Amino acid sequence: NAGVTQTPKFRVLKTGQSMTLLCAQDMNHEYMYWYRQDPGMGLRLIHYSVGEGTTAKGEVPDGYNVSRLKKQNFLLGLESAAPSQTSVYFCASSVALGDSPLHFGNGTRLTVT
Amino acid sequence: RKEVEQDPGPFNVPEGATVAFNCTYSNSASQSFFWYRQDCRKEPKLLMSVYSSGNEDGRFTAQLNRASQYISLLIRDSKLSDSATYLCAVTSNTGNQFYFGTGTSLTVIP
Numbered sequence: 077n078a079g080v081t082q083t084p085k086f087r088v089l090k091t092g093q094s095m096t097l098l099c100a101q102d103m104n105h106e107y108m109y110w111y112r113q114d115p116g117m118g119l120r121l122i123h124y125s126v127g128e129g130t131t132a133k134g135e136v137p138d139g140y141n142v143s144r145l146k147k148q149n150f151l152l153g154l155e156s157a158a159p160s161q162t163s164v165y166f167c168a169s170s171v172a173l174g175d176s177p178l179h180f181g182n183g184t185r186l187t188v189t
Numbered sequence: 190r191k192e193v194e195q196d197p198g199p200f201n202v203p204e205g206a207t208v209a210f211n212c213t214y215s216n217s218a219s220q221s222f223f224w225y226r227q228d229c230r231k232e233p234k235l236l237m238s239v240y241s242s243g244n245e246d247g248r249f250t251a252q253l254n255r256a257s258q259y260i261s262l263l264i265r266d267s268k269l270s271d272s273a274t275y276l277c278a279v280t281s282n283t284g285n286q287f288y289f290g291t292g293t294s295l296t297v298i299p
Contacts (some may be wrong), residue, residue, distance in 0.1 A: 107285070116197075118291035119233070119276070126285055134286065166232055173284035175221050180232035 082181035089157045089188045097152040099167030107170045108150035112163040157188045195290030206267050210293045212277030213259045220284045222260050225276040267297045
């Protein structure tokens, strides 16, 4: 049981390049989330999904797009990367709303030069 | 105003000490509350959920004060392995968003 798996673990992009971060969970969780973590800012929610085929904006959605075509996968896309998107990205999932905690993937370290 | 606020610390305590962290939240309708532990360059991992009546897990005790809108974490008999950053998390009133504090850094000194 792998839990939540993120790929890639590390990536360096040049300004203007695009990329997709993949999150996969094998726990049959309905809800999936993408966060970014920056020093002094804590974890900030980018986008989330409450089920297959649905997505919603979080606190800091600008510059990112997401898709949830399959229940187990949640993709985060950067169409035109900017240095301000240099961060550590965490995917998380939970089985249900409310009392269920988040389970995190091990993160993707992205540097945009 | 931030949804969740934490004292960033750092807290440097000797082994065996008792240490407490607080976390305040702004939305009185928040549904659920959690404490996470994050080691350097790793993902956050659930430490414990926080229930209205308070709950304990070994050396760790979590409390919720809805009237004053804060949660707390007490660590007794600190171990070197407790050194980490502790994040509090609070859900929105709809339960579909989790808001995190910036974390409190703890170092336990031999």
